[in-house]
Amino acid sequence: xxxxxxxxxAGGRVxxxxxxxxxxxxxxxxLFHSEPAEEPAHEYLVGDVVDxxxxxxxxxxxxxxxxxxxxxxPDAPWDSVLENNIHGTKVLYDxxxxxxxxxxxxxxxxxxxxxFETERRPDLYRADDDFRLDGTELPQPGNFYGVSKxxxxxxxxxxxxxxxxxxxxxxxxxxxxxHPPIDYERGQAMWLSHRDCAHLHDRALQAEYDxxxxxxxxxxxxxxxSLERAKDVLGYEPRDxxxxxxxxxxxxxxD
Amino acid sequence: xxxxxxxxxAGGRVxxxxxxxxxxxxxxxxLFHSEPAEEPAHEYLVGDVVDxxxxxxxxxxxxxxxxxxxxxxPDAPWDSVLENNIHGTKVLYDxxxxxxxxxxxxxxxxxxxxxFETERRPDLYRADDDFRLDGTELPQPGNFYGVSKxxxxxxxxxxxxxxxxxxxxxxxxxxxxxHPPIDYERGQAMWLSHRDCAHLHDRALQAEYDxxxxxxxxxxxxxxxSLERAKDVLGYEPRDxxxxxxxxxxxxxxD
Numbered sequence: 181x182x183x184x185x186x187x188x189x190a191g192g193r194v195x196x197x198x199x200x201x202x203x204x205x206x207x208x209x210x211l212f213h214s215e216p217a218e219e220p221a222h223e224y225l226v227g228d229v230v231d232x233x234x235x236x237x238x239x240x241x242x243x244x245x246x247x248x249x250x251x252x253x254p255d256a257p258w259d260s261v262l263e264n265n266i267h268g269t270k271v272l273y274d275x276x277x278x279x280x281x282x283x284x285x286x287x288x289x290x291x292x293x294x295x296f297e298t299e300r301r302p303d304l305y306r307a308d309d310d311f312r313l314d315g316t317e318l319p320q321p322g323n324f325y326g327v328s329k330x331x332x333x334x335x336x337x338x339x340x341x342x343x344x345x346x347x348x349x350x351x352x353x354x355x356x357x358x359h360p361p362i363d364y365e366r367g368q369a370m371w372l373s374h375r376d377c378a379h380l381h382d383r384a385l386q387a388e389y390d391x392x393x394x395x396x397x398x399x400x401x402x403x404x405x406s407l408e409r410a411k412d413v414l415g416y417e418p419r420d421x422x423x424x425x426x427x428x429x430x431x432x433x434x435d
Numbered sequence: 436x437x438x439x440x441x442x443x444x445a446g447g448r449v450x451x452x453x454x455x456x457x458x459x460x461x462x463x464x465x466l467f468h469s470e471p472a473e474e475p476a477h478e479y480l481v482g483d484v485v486d487x488x489x490x491x492x493x494x495x496x497x498x499x500x501x502x503x504x505x506x507x508x509p510d511a512p513w514d515s516v517l518e519n520n521i522h523g524t525k526v527l528y529d530x531x532x533x534x535x536x537x538x539x540x541x542x543x544x545x546x547x548x549x550x551f552e553t554e555r556r557p558d559l560y561r562a563d564d565d566f567r568l569d570g571t572e573l574p575q576p577g578n579f580y581g582v583s584k585x586x587x588x589x590x591x592x593x594x595x596x597x598x599x600x601x602x603x604x605x606x607x608x609x610x611x612x613x614h615p616p617i618d619y620e621r622g623q624a625m626w627l628s629h630r631d632c633a634h635l636h637d638r639a640l641q642a643e644y645d646x647x648x649x650x651x652x653x654x655x656x657x658x659x660x661s662l663e664r665a666k667d668v669l670g671y672e673p674r675d676x677x678x679x680x681x682x683x684x685x686x687x688x689x690d
Contacts, residue, residue, distance in 0.1 A: 262522055266586070270513055295596040318573060318648075319589050320596060327593055331521070331586045334574050338582055341550040341575060393573075 184209040185385065186238055186281075188229055188272065189248030191216055193355055194287055194377065198246065201378020206385070211238055211249060229268035235275035244283035244385055245276050250332075251325070254291055258324045265328035266335075273339050281345065285384040286336050288349045288393070290370050290405075292329040294322025297366070297404075305365035307401040307423065314406040315351070315393035333393060340391040348384040348414070352377075353397035353405065359430070360400075360422035369402040373420035383414040398422065439464040440640065441493055441536075443484055443527065444503030446471055448610055449542055449632065453501065456633020461640070466493055466504060484523035490530035499538035499640055500531050505587075506580070509546055513579045520583035521590075528594050536600065540639040541591050543604045543648070545625050545660075547584040549577025552621070552659075560620035562656040562678065569661040570606070570648035588648060595646040603639040603669070607632075608652035608660065614685070615655075615677035624657040628675035638669040653677065 189195050190210035199208070203221065210224035227234040229249045239245070249272075250265040269286070276284060293313055303309045319330035329351075336347040353370030354361060355377055361367030372380075376398045384394075392413055395405035401423035410416035424432040444450050445465035454463070458476065465479035482489040484504045494500065504527075505520040524541070531539060548568055558564045574585035584606075591602035608625030609616060610632055616622030627635075631653045639649075647668055650660035656678035665671035679687040 258525055262517070262525075266521065267517055270517075295593070298596060316573065318571065319592065321589060321593050322596070324593075327586070327589055330589045331582070334576060334582055334585045337574065338550070338576050338579075341553060341577070 183207065183241060183243035184223070186211065186242045186245045186276075187248065188238075188245070189213070189250065189252075189287070190220070190224065192248055192252060194248050194352060197355060197357075197374040197377040198248075198381050201375055202382055205382065209238065209242065213249065228264075229272045230263060232271050232275065235272050236278065239272075239275045239279035239281060242276070242279060242281055244285065245272065245281055246285045246287075246381060246385070247272060248287040250287075250328070254323050254325050256325050256328075261324050261328035265325070266331045269332045269335050273335060277339060277343050277345065283346045283385065284336055284339065284348070285381060286332055286347065286349045288333050288351045289326060289329040290351055290353050290395075291323055291326030292319045292321055292333065292351055293317065294326050295320040297322070302365055304404045305369040305402050309404065311404050312406040313395070313404060315395060315409055337391055346389055347391040348389060349391075349393045350380065350384060350396040351393065351405070353395065359425045359428045362427050365402065368422040369400060369404060370397050371400055371420075371422040372396050373398045373418075376418045376420050379418070380410065380414070380416050383410075383416050387414040389413050438462065438496060438498035439478070441466065441497045441500045441531075442503065443493075443500070444468070444505065444507075444542070445475070445479065447503055447507060449503050449607060452610060452612075452629040452632040453503075453636050456630055457637055460637065464493065464497065468504065483519075484527045485518060487526050487530065490527050491533065494527075494530045494534035494536060497531070497534060497536055499540065500527070500536055501540045501542075501636060501640070502527060503542040505542075505583070509578050509580050511580050511583075516579050516583035520580070521586045524587045524590050528590060532594060532598050532600065538601045538640065539591055539594065539603070540636060541587055541602065541604045543588050543606045544581060544584045545606055545608050545650075546578055546581030547574045547576050547588065547606055548572065549581050550575040552577070557620055559659045560624040560657050564659065566659050567661040568650070568659060570650060570664055592646055601644055602646040603644060604646075604648045605635065605639060605651040606648065606660070608650065614680045614683045617682050620657065623677040624655060624659060625652050626655055626675075626677040627651050628653045628673075631673045631675050634673070635665065635669070635671050638665075638671050642669040644668050
């Protein structure tokens with residue numbers, strides 16, 4: 181990809197993992213919500229995704245957008261996710277379409293399906309439980325943040341159908357650096373390592389697809405999200421597995 | 436049901452069909468967006484679903500809510516559906532939960548899945564085509580109005596999961612009075628007669644369920660929406676069929 185790739189939410193945790201892994205692989209244009217503490221290594225803008233003028237500027241000459249920006253708090257209040265996550269996604273996508281962007285990669289979330297867990301906990305998190313969500317299921321959010329992420333997925337579907345842009349909604353699990361959450365079955369079941377996160381977004385920027393909803397986790401023994409679509413359609417090849425860690429120590433490695 | 440039933444959007448077309456058919460069957464409390472031209476036969480309020488204070492008043496002592504209010508225009512601009520349809524539904528549902536309402540019946544729309552038609556038209560509208568949407572499919576809206584209706588469905592799912600309230604999302608087809616649309620295959624495929632509309636909402640107020648997404652059409656020969664869930668779960672027994680009309684004339688009747 182020769183043209184710039186716009187990354188919104190560049191100051192967040194997912195953005196950090198992507199930039200760590202793919203810094204030199206794309207001509208990044210970054211959108212920060214507030215002025216970054218350190219001078220970024222890439223072209224950047226500062227502001228809000230609900231700012232239509234700024235989004236027009238951000239999308240100028242861009243081939244693809246990785247859209248991570250928004251209020252990331254699972255307990256974020258409704259007014260904030262309505263404005264920042266739902267409305268903000270619409271404003272950005274409009275600007276992207278106007279600029280001729282042909283690919284939208286969207287950070288959806290495990291919270292879009294968070295209430296699936298309510299009745300099945302804790303079996304769901306065990307390695308011998310074979311229940312899987314595969315991305316074809318209707319959203320079942322566990323909070324307003326999840327409602328907003330589900331709405332963002334639906335917006336993506338609309339922009340794909342209406343304008344032909346490729347859209348990949350990634351329901352991101354539990355991203356932690358270095359090692360999986362300790363003594364936390366749920367976090368281990370939905371763990372996404374930093375390198376798998378970067379690789380998955382790389383695949384979402386490279387593969388051919390129309391519109392997809394995929395789960396973004398490592399290849400954990402414990403899991404209740406299917407990785408089939410991510411593997412089959414995107415060519416995702418996760419390298420990590422929360423079962424390979426004993427606390428902070430890696431005790432096995434398939435590399 | 437002895438307690439009042441709140442009907443929002445009472446001045447709209449769906450509201451009219453429901454009140455025509457079920458005027459004496461419930462102790463209605465009506466919400467109009469603007470002062471009605473004629474004095475209603477039922478208790479009523481005038482105002483906006485985004486008005487939290489008014490919604491608290493509207494939900495006081497209510498057992499069930501039939502939520503039809505919102506911007507009904509398929510081509511409504513984003514800002515209006517974001518505010519009136521998405522945010523308004525959240526404000527109303529909060530008030531309903533606070534008031535102890537145990538049932539929410541929501542006017543979703545065929546537009547929540549409007550883009551399913553794009554590639555299959557016009558076979559989809561033919562009586563011999565057996566493709567069916569059944570309510571388990573992900574939303575595929577054809578416009579921002581449809582995006583807002585899909586978001587309303589997701590909100591309903593959240594309130595069910597979070598608070599245990601029964602939620603029935605009805606993807607309403609093409610409601611016309613007297614006879615189906617003429618020379619319009621699509622309209623005939625998704626026709627909902629006034630009496631079937633009233634009956635379907637009656638069933639949604641009476642049947643036992645957790646949360647449902649059903650299609651709201653008559654039992655048309657032409658159709659691409661399944662009526663199975665509505666029949667099986669709600670006990671919906673549609674009496675009309677667009678195939679029984681030759682223009683404005685009823686030429687067959689199974690009654």
